Amino acid sequence: MPVAILCSGQGHQNSAMFSLTESAPEADELFAYCANLLGGVDPRELVKRESIETLHSNRTGQILCTLQALATFETFKSYLPSQIIVAGYSVGEVAAWGIAGLFSPKETLDLVARRAEIMDAESTPGDGLLFIRGLSRNAVDILCTRYGAAISIINPGDAFVVGGGRPALDAIAEAARAANAQRIAFxxxxxxxxxxxxxxxxxxxxxxxxxxxxxPQSPGVRLISGIDGTTVVDTRAGLAKLARQVSQTVLWSECLRSCVEAGATSFLEFGPGKALSEMVASSYPDVPSRSVDEFSSIAGVVNWIGSHGSP
Structure with a gap:
């Protein structure tokens, strides 16, 4: 039965994000190529020396998170079972297309760089995202309508990401606090x-x-579309959805449900961070779920894959 690979989005970039893959020969060419997209700086050095603000700037952040997924896949792909499911959270969905073989790793990085540049060109300073847990979908919809924002991502367990301008997000955060939301975070x-x-x-x-x-998509790979959780069957239709994802709500809860319904026997998040694997653990506690960020060695990840992924 297949392992579900989860490609993380932005938000958890850090100085140690490439600690497992930075010396992996399988990923070395990707790191070298990515330096061309980052002003000539090796991304392995960039994450260690640049400020958190730089790592979380939109273009740099999207490139780094995509590189994380691709470098991790190159490092571990020979150990993965013949059947995998791939889903990506936000920018991670572009990485998922690369892992599915529809784009080469270098093409995937180029596409993500263009995606970020295009998004930046249409953004206003102060635009951003707000996380809310513990309010109903209807309550969050009402707040978004009232203050001029929109639900960006629907996660499992009454957890939502809301997008908009900073004044709108500040007002929604205050109103959500007054409504006793469990957690609110920019x-x-x-x-x-x-x-x-x-x-x-x-x-x-x-x-x-x-x-x-x-x-052509790699054999044995099922690719999940972010905006509706369905399997990508027709490439052109899938590309149209991948583009609409930039401005349309991501139904991440449906993506995870689709992975389980497709027979995923375990989940492995490629990072950075472990937010997605924790969502799986909360929603599907009987399905093993880990992030590569939880391991201190390549051997540890390989052993886990061997224990939780059938050939």
Whole structure:
């Protein structure tokens, strides 16, 4: 039965994010290529010397998170079972297309860089994302309508990411606090991803995607679409959805449900961070779920894959 690979989004970039893969020969070419997208600086050095603010700037953050997923896949792909499911959270969905073989790793990095540039061009300073847990979907919808924001991502367990301008998000955070939300936190993302503020960006990114050269999907891989949780069957239709994801709500809870319904016997998050694997553990406690960020060695990840992924 297949392992579900989860490609993380922005928010958890850190100085140790490449600790497992930085010396892996399988990933060395990717790190070298990515330096061209980061002003000539090796990303392994960049994450150690730059400020948190730089690591969380939109373009740099999207590139680093995508590189994390691709470098991790290159390092561990020979140990993965023949059947895998791949789903990506926010920018992680572009990485998922690369892991599915539809884009080469270098093409995937180039596409993510363009995605970030297009999103930045349509963003206003102060735009961002707010996490809310513990209110109903209806209550969050009402707050978004009242203050001029939108639900960006729907996570399991009454957990939502809301996108909009800073005044709107400040007002929603205050109202959510007054409504006794369990948790409210601003996310270190500087664009209102997956909201209608980026409608033009979605159109522009669609043009970029449709001009890109897609390869046939790798055999044995099931790719999940972020905006509805369905399996990508038709490449062109899937590309259109991948573009719309920039300005449309991501149904992450449905993505996880689809992985389980497709027979996933375990989940492995590629990081950075472990937010996605923790969501799985909370929603599907009987399904083993880990993030590579929880391991201190490549051997540890390999042993876990061997114990939880059938050939």
């Amino acid at each position: 996310i270190q993302v500087m664009v209102a991803s997956h909201t209608n503020l980026l409608n033009k960006a979605a159109d522009d990114f669609r043009d970029v995607l449709l001009a890109a050269v897609c390869s």
